[in-house]
Amino acid sequence: MRRAFVWGWLVGLSSVVGGASVATAQVDSAQVDSAQADSAAMEVLVEEDFESGAERWQPTDAKKWRVDTEGEGNNKNHVYHLLGKSDYAPPHRSPHSISLLKDTIVGDFELTAKVKTLQTSRAHRDMCVFFGYQNPAQFYYVHLGERTDDHANQIFVVDKAPRIKISEKTNPGTPWKDDTWHDLKIVRRVSDGLIEIYFDDMDKPHMVAHDKRFAWGQVGLGSFDDLGLWDDVQLRGVRVKAAATPSP
Template identity: 50%
Template sequence: MHSNPSFPKICTRLITVALLMGCLPTLAVRADSPAESVTFEDNFSDGMDHWKTSDPDPVNKPFWKLESRTDEQGKSNPYLRCTGTSNYQPPHRSPHSIALIKDVVVTDFEFTATIQSTNRDAGAHRDLCLFWGYQDPSHFYYVHFGAKADPHACQIFIVNDAPRIKITKDEATGTPWTDGWHKVKLVRNVESGLMEVYFDNMDQPLMTAQDKHFTWGQVGIGTFDDHGNFDDIRLIGKPKADDSTTAKDE
């Protein structure tokens, strides 16, 4: 699950440049493309130093930790696990357990990951989440992969200095969870406001939304109040320019 044979061919030059600049090998800046982009990849082989969690006391009482599984070749592969509802209390009604990619702020982007829900008894609100446009704990978007859709589950939400509100345009009836791993993809275009969320089927979005409140922010993973696993993170996006403006006040 960790191998990505196309990445070395496409981004060898980028990684070399990043290493020469003293950057982490999972982060590369692409300056020779029409629109400068940043690429971030993490399979947690080097730990979780690239992530900032919402845990109030991550040293003494962490809700995020590294675990490993054995692949078909008998190799041990690490992944990031959220063990349950964090003690973090958000300023507005929104998810409790959040892990954000450090030091990467993007506008347009494509994000992919493999995720596994491990709470089969959670019922209709069995969930994992993805976050983007994250500017602070009161301003961000997230998608809730709930098992069954209702106004508070299996929706795309905005947190705009108020309790989360669903903004889903094309809704799903629910997320087809199993006990196995699933691939997810998130695509964001700030000019049109389009957000597309994919689950296993990378050709047909599970949900879409359209909103322009937040045109930049961090990207991350997590859950509202559940537990599950995350791996094979990949983010390709356009970095926020120094003169980019936030739409918080629009």
């Protein structure tokens, strides 16, 4: 039987910066099927505390990201600092500031992280997490906004068009507290399209959606146009490998 392939994009560092090309990748459909696993079958793929820098990450605008220290003495800690709105211009209305985890494509996954906003309070101050990232025009993201409307504090999909909300459940607004670290968890199950977002309360979803458009992709951190800190990122999931692209 002929093996079917799912064609997508494996985004390299040059692909998201300043108009450079995007590398093509192919993903075996059998791998996508095997990437649908329950939580017990997942392995820890990445544990990132930024103590050794951020070489695993590929930002849309490198000058807006750096590793900084927070605290003093024995409490000193390294964090991934987003310095404000990126100059990157996405092809469709969607966030500007994205830093993707390199060389890691997942199907089912659970991502946990600590996040802190450094933005002054305003309706749409936010931080975002990206997943199912196929290319700059096709991906999911969650916008953790201070106030909810059709364009904020929702789960969104970008699919060759400006982002649209796909949340079935959200809340009045993400309860950011100034100068406070928050716990975040993203759960993705490909088989039924489940997306769950947890914020501080790890027992009750902050947002819920179902969508099956993208069965695999990269994950990333960032914001629409604000600034903040990230730390202690852990990605558990089922890795999907991109096959080498045949020579023309």
